[in-house]
């Protein structure tokens with residue numbers, strides 16, 4: 001299984017946000033996408049999940065071309081995502097936020113559930129078990145009956161990731177999962193992400209928190225002004241003078257990159273909290 005960007009391009013009007021990006025994402029690895037503000041990271045996630053159309057090039061998962069498919073078709077191909085700004089169903093309970101995600105991929109089962117109550121009851125229990133297991137994994141089991149919107153911000157971030165995992169996706173796309181989290185929460189998230197790594201799953205994490213990226217990612221793509229500037233292991237990225245230039249406009253070492261990224265993350269956290 002591989003997810004491939006083939007000469008991807010995205011234009012918003014006359015603005016070229018993604019310019020000829022080609023790369024390969026493999027299962028069993030956590031792929032980081034980093035880059036300064038406006039580099040095109042979220043645009044890559046949005047095109048992969050089908051939220052935005054591609055303007056040129058192609059995205060494929062194995063032999064299937066994803067770009068051009070509808071969002072639900074891409075989801076049914078095994079792609080799930082979280083958003084840079086949390087998008088939960090605030091008025092539903094924590095458990096309902098997960099349970100509701102069972103339905104879209106199993107529309108064919110709806111009639112069976114309606115016509116045969118024992119089948120519906122069995123599936124309801126199964127659904128609940130899977131969801132409770134996921135909630136426990138993220139330490140959210142005690143919040144199961146609370147309204148999602150009432151959860152502390154850090155718990156909402158975890159809930160969003162749990163929700164993305166309900167369908168057991170082959171491709172998990174996380175757009176700034178650590179935005180707005182405090183140090184303790186980020187450490188917890190880092191541990192959870194490492195545990196989610198699986199030979200059957202491609203994980204892509206867009207992130208500004210360099211400690212998280214450098215500790216949990218196996219491969220990193222560095223975006224700059226819509227172009228793929230560099231790709232390699234965390235060590236190779238840290239050693240790249242091109243990356244240092246992109247972040248800082250001057251060649252400096254990784255500590256300066258981390259500081260620059262943290263400043264950016266702090267701004268984002270404030271912005272994210274304000275929006276939710």
Ligand SMILES: Nc1ncnc2c1ncn2[C@@H]1O[C@H](COP(=O)(O)OP(=O)(O)OP(=O)(O)O)[C@@H](O)[C@H]1O
Nearest residue numbers: 012015017035036037038039040041042043044084
């Ligand atoms: N819906 C849109 N309409 C018009 N321009 C957009 C849209 N979404 C993104 N852009 C522009 O495309 C470029 C890339 O944006 P994108 O959100 O992908 O960057 P990013 O790397 O995720 O940045 P950040 O780190 O701030 O989240 C930016 O110049 C942005 O202003």
Ligand SMILES: [Mg+2]
Nearest residue numbers: 041042043084
């Ligand atoms: Mg973004």
